[in-house]
Amino acid sequence: MSTKPVHRVRHTLLLGALLAILPAAALSAGPDAWIDAYREPASRLVGAALADRFAWHRIAEVTDTFGPRLSGTPALDAAIEWALATMKADGLENVRAEPVMVPRWVRGRESLHVVAPFPRPLVMLGLGGSVGTPADGLEADAIVVSSFDELHQRAADVRGRIVVFDVPYTTYGETVRYRGSGASRAAALGAAAALIRSVGPMGLRTPHTGGLQYAPDAPTIPAAAVSAEDAAALHRLQSRGVRLRLKLTMEARTLPDVDSANVVGEIVGRERPHEIVALGCHYDSWDVGTGASDDAGGCIVTWEAVRLMKRLGLRPRRTVRVVLFTNEENGLRGGLGYRDRHRDQLANHVLMLESDIGLFDLQGFGFTGSDEARTVVNTVASLLNGIGLDRVLPSGGGADIGPSVEAGGIASMSLNSGGDYFLVHHTPADTVDRIDPFNVSRAVGAVAVMAYVIADLPERLGEVAGPSNGR
Amino acid sequence: MSTKPVHRVRHTLLLGALLAILPAAALSAGPDAWIDAYREPASRLVGAALADRFAWHRIAEVTDTFGPRLSGTPALDAAIEWALATMKADGLENVRAEPVMVPRWVRGRESLHVVAPFPRPLVMLGLGGSVGTPADGLEADAIVVSSFDELHQRAADVRGRIVVFDVPYTTYGETVRYRGSGASRAAALGAAAALIRSVGPMGLRTPHTGGLQYAPDAPTIPAAAVSAEDAAALHRLQSRGVRLRLKLTMEARTLPDVDSANVVGEIVGRERPHEIVALGCHYDSWDVGTGASDDAGGCIVTWEAVRLMKRLGLRPRRTVRVVLFTNEENGLRGGLGYRDRHRDQLANHVLMLESDIGLFDLQGFGFTGSDEARTVVNTVASLLNGIGLDRVLPSGGGADIGPSVEAGGIASMSLNSGGDYFLVHHTPADTVDRIDPFNVSRAVGAVAVMAYVIADLPERLGEVAGPSNGR
Numbered sequence: 001m002s003t004k005p006v007h008r009v010r011h012t013l014l015l016g017a018l019l020a021i022l023p024a025a026a027l028s029a030g031p032d033a034w035i036d037a038y039r040e041p042a043s044r045l046v047g048a049a050l051a052d053r054f055a056w057h058r059i060a061e062v063t064d065t066f067g068p069r070l071s072g073t074p075a076l077d078a079a080i081e082w083a084l085a086t087m088k089a090d091g092l093e094n095v096r097a098e099p100v101m102v103p104r105w106v107r108g109r110e111s112l113h114v115v116a117p118f119p120r121p122l123v124m125l126g127l128g129g130s131v132g133t134p135a136d137g138l139e140a141d142a143i144v145v146s147s148f149d150e151l152h153q154r155a156a157d158v159r160g161r162i163v164v165f166d167v168p169y170t171t172y173g174e175t176v177r178y179r180g181s182g183a184s185r186a187a188a189l190g191a192a193a194a195l196i197r198s199v200g201p202m203g204l205r206t207p208h209t210g211g212l213q214y215a216p217d218a219p220t221i222p223a224a225a226v227s228a229e230d231a232a233a234l235h236r237l238q239s240r241g242v243r244l245r246l247k248l249t250m251e252a253r254t255l256p257d258v259d260s261a262n263v264v265g266e267i268v269g270r271e272r273p274h275e276i277v278a279l280g281c282h283y284d285s286w287d288v289g290t291g292a293s294d295d296a297g298g299c300i301v302t303w304e305a306v307r308l309m310k311r312l313g314l315r316p317r318r319t320v321r322v323v324l325f326t327n328e329e330n331g332l333r334g335g336l337g338y339r340d341r342h343r344d345q346l347a348n349h350v351l352m353l354e355s356d357i358g359l360f361d362l363q364g365f366g367f368t369g370s371d372e373a374r375t376v377v378n379t380v381a382s383l384l385n386g387i388g389l390d391r392v393l394p395s396g397g398g399a400d401i402g403p404s405v406e407a408g409g410i411a412s413m414s415l416n417s418g419g420d421y422f423l424v425h426h427t428p429a430d431t432v433d434r435i436d437p438f439n440v441s442r443a444v445g446a447v448a449v450m451a452y453v454i455a456d457l458p459e460r461l462g463e464v465a466g467p468s469n470g471r
Numbered sequence: 472m473s474t475k476p477v478h479r480v481r482h483t484l485l486l487g488a489l490l491a492i493l494p495a496a497a498l499s500a501g502p503d504a505w506i507d508a509y510r511e512p513a514s515r516l517v518g519a520a521l522a523d524r525f526a527w528h529r530i531a532e533v534t535d536t537f538g539p540r541l542s543g544t545p546a547l548d549a550a551i552e553w554a555l556a557t558m559k560a561d562g563l564e565n566v567r568a569e570p571v572m573v574p575r576w577v578r579g580r581e582s583l584h585v586v587a588p589f590p591r592p593l594v595m596l597g598l599g600g601s602v603g604t605p606a607d608g609l610e611a612d613a614i615v616v617s618s619f620d621e622l623h624q625r626a627a628d629v630r631g632r633i634v635v636f637d638v639p640y641t642t643y644g645e646t647v648r649y650r651g652s653g654a655s656r657a658a659a660l661g662a663a664a665a666l667i668r669s670v671g672p673m674g675l676r677t678p679h680t681g682g683l684q685y686a687p688d689a690p691t692i693p694a695a696a697v698s699a700e701d702a703a704a705l706h707r708l709q710s711r712g713v714r715l716r717l718k719l720t721m722e723a724r725t726l727p728d729v730d731s732a733n734v735v736g737e738i739v740g741r742e743r744p745h746e747i748v749a750l751g752c753h754y755d756s757w758d759v760g761t762g763a764s765d766d767a768g769g770c771i772v773t774w775e776a777v778r779l780m781k782r783l784g785l786r787p788r789r790t791v792r793v794v795l796f797t798n799e800e801n802g803l804r805g806g807l808g809y810r811d812r813h814r815d816q817l818a819n820h821v822l823m824l825e826s827d828i829g830l831f832d833l834q835g836f837g838f839t840g841s842d843e844a845r846t847v848v849n850t851v852a853s854l855l856n857g858i859g860l861d862r863v864l865p866s867g868g869g870a871d872i873g874p875s876v877e878a879g880g881i882a883s884m885s886l887n888s889g890g891d892y893f894l895v896h897h898t899p900a901d902t903v904d905r906i907d908p909f910n911v912s913r914a915v916g917a918v919a920v921m922a923y924v925i926a927d928l929p930e931r932l933g934e935v936a937g938p939s940n941g942r
Contacts, residue, residue, distance in 0.1 A: 061711070064704045067591035075589055118546055120538035123899055204675045204900035205760070229902040233535045233761075240532070289676070290704075428594055429675035431700040 032379045038456075041314050042383040042449045048308045049445035050387075055304045056437035059297050063290035063432050070287040071327040072104035072258040079283065083263045083299075083324055090307045092265035092322075100337030102260040102327040105129055107287055108251025112195070112224060115139060115245040117237065124195070125209040125288055126224045127179060128330045130252045133193070133222045137249035138162075140192045144235045144244070148178075148185060159190030162246050166197050166231040172422055175199045176210070183223035184215035193248050194223040197231035200422045205229045208426040209286050211330050222250050260284075260326040262334045267309050269318040269455065276345065277455040278321045279305060279447060280354045280401050282328030285430075292432040294425055298355030299324045301415070301440065305448035316456035318350060325400035328356070335400035339407050346408030350461050351454050353413040354398025355447065359439045360419025364391030365450065369411030373462035377413070380453045389446040411461060413450070415443055503850045509927070512785050513854040513920040519779045520916035521858075526775045527908035530768050534761035534903050541758035542798040543575035543729040550754065554734045554770075554795055561778045563736035563793070571808030573731040573798040576600055578758055579722025583666070583695060586610060586716040588708065595666070596680040596759055597695045598650060599801045601723045604664070604693050608720035609633075611663045615706045615715070619649075619656060630661030633717050637668050637702040643893055646670045647681070654694035655686035664719050665694040668702035671893045676700045679897040680757050682801050693721050731755075731797040733805045738780050740789035740926065747816065748926040749792045750776060750918060751825045751872045753799030756901075763903040765896055769826030770795045772886070772911065776919035787926035789821060796871035799827070806871035810878050817879030821932050822925050824884040825869025826918065830910045831890025835862030836921065840882030844933035848884070851924045860917040882932060884921070886914055 049055070062079060069076040080097065087095040105128055112124040144164040145151045151163065163186035165178045176199045183194040198208035205227040214220045226234075237244050263283065269275060281298030285291025306322045309315070325334030339346070351369075364384075367377050374392065381390045396413040397405060405412040424430040454461055520526070533550060540547040551568060558566045576599055583595040615635040616622045622634065634657035636649045647670050654665040669679035676698040685691045697705075708715050734754065740746060752769030756762025777793045780786070796805030810817070822840075835855075838848050845863065852861045867884040868876060876883040895901040925932055 060704075060707055064708050065713070066589050067585065075591065078589060114538065118537050118549060120546065202904065204677045204895065204898065205902060206675050206900075229900070229904045232904055233531075233902070236531055237535050242536070424675065427675065429677075429700070431676060431704070433673065433700045433703055 032382070035379050035382065038383060038453045041452060044312050045308055045314070045448040045452060046387060046445035048312060049304070049448060050441045053437040053441065055300050055444050056432070056435065056440045059292055059300045059435065059440065060432045062296045062300070063292045067290050068287045069283065069285045069291060071102040071260055071284045071330060073287070076260065076284055076326070080261055080263055083283065087263065087265040087303065091310045092306060093268050095265040097261035098264055098337065098341055099259060099261045100326060100333045101257040102333045103331045104255040104258045105330055106253055106255060108132065108253065110224065110250040110252065112226065113247045115247050117242050117244070122226055122230045123205055123207055124224045124226050125207040126222070126250045126252045127183070128209055128211040128286065129214070129254065130183070130212060130223045130250065131220050132250045132252040133248055137247050138193055138222065139245065139247040142234060142244040142246045144238045151185060151189070155189045158186060160192055162193045162195060162248060163191045164195045164226070164231060164234050166235045168197070169199060169201055169228070172199060179210050179225065180213050181215065183212050183221055184218040187221040188215070188218040191221060193221050195226050196223070197228055198225045200425055200427070202228040203423055203427065203429065206427050206429060209288050210426045222248060222252065224248065224250065260333070262326055262338055263324040264321060265303070265306060266319050266321045267306050267315060270315045271317040273319050274348050275318040275460060276321050276349050277318055277451050278323055278349055278352045278401070279451055280323045280325055280352060280398060281356055282326070282334065282400050283324035284326050284329055286329050286426050288426070289428040289430040290432070291430055292435060293358040293360070293421055293430050295328070295356045297359045297435055297440065298415070301355050301359065301443045301447055302353070304444040305451050308444065308448050309452055314452055316452050317458070318455040320451050320455045328400050332399060332403070335403045339403040342404065343407065346404055346410065349404065349408055349410045351411045351413060352401040352405055353415070353447065353451065354401045355415040355443070356398050356400070357414065358417040358419065358421030359435050359443050360417050360421055362389055362439055362443060363416035363418055364389045364393060366393040366396030366414040366416050367411070368396045370462040373411050376457070376461055380450055383449050383453070384446050387442045387445055389442060415447060503853070506850050506853065509851070509854060509924045512923060515783050516779055516785070516919040516923060517858060517916035519783060520775070520919060521912045524908040524912065526771050526915050527903070527906065527911045529771045529775070530763055530906065530911065531903045533767045533771070534763045538761050539758045540754065540756045540762060542573040542731055542755045542801060544758070547731065547755055547797070551732055551734055554754065558734070558736040558774065562781050563777060564739050566736045568732035569735055569808065569812055570730060570732045571797060571804045572728040573804045574802045575726040575729045576801055577724055577726060579603065579724065581695065581721040581723065583697065584718045586718050588713050593697055593701045594676055594678055595695045595697050596678040597693070597721045597723045598654070599680055599682040599757065600685070600725065601654070601683060601694045601721065602691050603721045603723040604719055608718050609664055609693065610716065610718040613705060613715040613717045615709045622656060622660070626660045629657060631663055633664045633666060633719060634662045635666045635697070635702060635705050637706045639668070640670060640672055640699070643670060650681050650696065651684050652686065654683050654692055655689040658692040659686070659689040662692060664692050666697050667694070668699055669696045671896055671898070673699040674894055674898065674900065677898050677900060680759050681897045693719060693723065695719065695721065731804070733797055733809055734795040735792060736774070736777060737790050737792045738777050738786060741786045742788040744790050745819050746789040746931060747792050747820050748789055748922050749794055749820055749823045749872070750922055751794045751796055751823060751869060752827055753797070753805065753871050754795035755797050755800055757800055757897050759897070760899040760901040761903070762901055763906060764829040764831070764892055764901050766799070766827045768830045768906060768911065769886070772826050772830065772914045772918055773824070775915040776922050779915065779919050780923055785923055787923050788929070789926040791922050791926045799871050803870060803874070806874045810874040813875065814878065817875055817881065820875065820879055820881045822882045822884060823872040823876055824886070824918065824922065825872045826886040826914070827869050827871070828885065829888040829890065829892030830906050830914050831888050831892055833860055833910055833914060834887035834889055835860045835864060837864040837867030837885040837887050838882070839867045841933040844882050847928070847932055851921055854920050854924070855917050858913045858916055860913060886918060
């Protein structure tokens, strides 16, 4: 496996010639001088990305037209058909649907009411994958706890109760444990149902849905998210010594698996078409919102990167492939299916990049790979200094590319973002309105440049050295 | 009617004696020196208000326990019973319910769906007072307009349609016209239903309810609010030439009037008990949220002002009365009923103050009254400089006190606030969590000092001179 691209040497040798034809300010004479040859295509890609708001309007078009795109729904099927037709119209190559079977979870009607101290409805969202309640609902006294520790301290009070986890949001990774395993941990102690404080910063009494995972050794009980405000209010009532009685009604159920598909489009490499830089996102969303940031935005950004290469006539040495994965939210079947379908090709994947953490406060890229590859990636990223996206953070990846990256030992990258992502994540408020078109364009430019250059390097990007490479 | 309180002169004469017993820094030798006698009670009231978070916890208790308090609901009835009992326990005097009849509007189930281009639910809230749709809903093509002007320009396209008013929020006064009269103006052109973009800054796909007023000369059609995001999305779809078809289903209906009551408590004046400084708020809320800012907060603040006087043994010359008005949101029957019941007493109302625009970014007071009264109010407000609430803005009043102020020519005041009030106004997100306890305490201190001093002035506050006084 190469450690430094051979073309560095070549480009150094060519430096005199390049100096004659390129503006001096664009060139560096150091070991990274090879990058200078990419300044012109990078500038064209960034310029095209920033020339208009095409990408933002396309996110709007997908989300306005099809709305929520939960796996197995007619809306996702129609959105997939539209993507296939539109990618073809864009001139992408080898556009195809790669079928996978996906779970079909149905929310149905759902409600949560305070029965005592005084009857009223609360806002709630059932958790994806939850079972339903009996048809006439499930009424029980509630117990509010702040942590798994407190749950176990009060284990004797849990049986037959609705457990409310009022766990204030810290980070997604820390807090999402309650969404994932809260139901089963409460059920193991005899709870009748579980409610979790939504995993996200406090919004406007905004519940956040998301998937749960039932443990195999605990009863499956219904589970839903309540808003931060309602969790806190229930907690205050309990602290005043008020008896708290709730009624939860959920029709949620899981139907047999149905057909779905990943959408794939490419620009085929001019010299090494079998080597692939894959750009990914997920095209499905939860059922409660239009999933503009999670993850229609990531899909349009990665798709746009390929569309702009095609439009500008920039065909790199290797193939650049965009994959709109299906079923990230409640099954990951798209990511698993891609791995299985392309298992023989994984060794030819030079890099996989995923965009699935929003387009708010763009942070640059995260990257996981060998030190040598990181050096190259850092140099490529320097081309993005002008749009403020030249940082390469320690760790990159994504849920959809994860199975392939793991199985193939593939270098992986994420487009990183902070800001309001977890404020709107898995809520009805995940709309295109709050995404800044300028950020979308910057993201497109950044992904296009990164993908183009990595796909065009004369020698392939250093592969991951192995399990000890710090991932 | 006096223009300057006689006690100013008295206090000037006493200045030498006062200087001997009070810290010099607390005194002013100018024409406002009379206020120095109030520094000590003002300091006690502010100190008591800021000593703890009692008031905030009481807002939490009301809103946590009873939830939404729409006129005519058991929740409002129970909250009224609680207020009566709690005011008595607080030691307020002449605690009583003053009955009024109130409208009983029932929302019922409601939903709004996009039928085309692709079926999906939208978030919505029917407008208070709206009629319902047929039981199986009302399906029609939609037309989106940005203004009443555009509605009339496109009058030929309105018949049989659902009119969507996508009017971006500017100020409440400007934008609320569409909520109030949009339905009737669309109906006059033959519209089947009306949807308005919610009146408030963009939240998190948060619809805002609120009352509408049907014009007597137009058909009554159902009307609802959609979120800013959905209004914009529908507008974008229309601008792409997409046929937009919606289905609105609302069970909304108005039942016969039912009993309700204003809750009144007092501290009876020690010298002129028949003269009244009345502090008001409204205790009802819309049905969709707990109405913490609109207006449980105002009720607790004004109630607290009286409770603290009582607790500190500060009984002013005149009576201070707190009135928790019923039915501000959808009828104003509390305010109208107070005027009618107390018509003979209105001339004895020295001042009416209302707190009903939140407790977020406190701005001081608004005041409407004679110039002479304003001079006195400004001087009283100077006592609040230390808590940053010494501004007196040009105009004061409130919906509930409005009928009495109008009928009695009474000086009127509001506790003013900016900030997030209209972000959460009439939404499920109007919760206590986002109210800063420190602001609640400051508001209590400010209202207590203002009410106490005005009620204690040796000579009554200058009355409104008449219709030409600039109100």
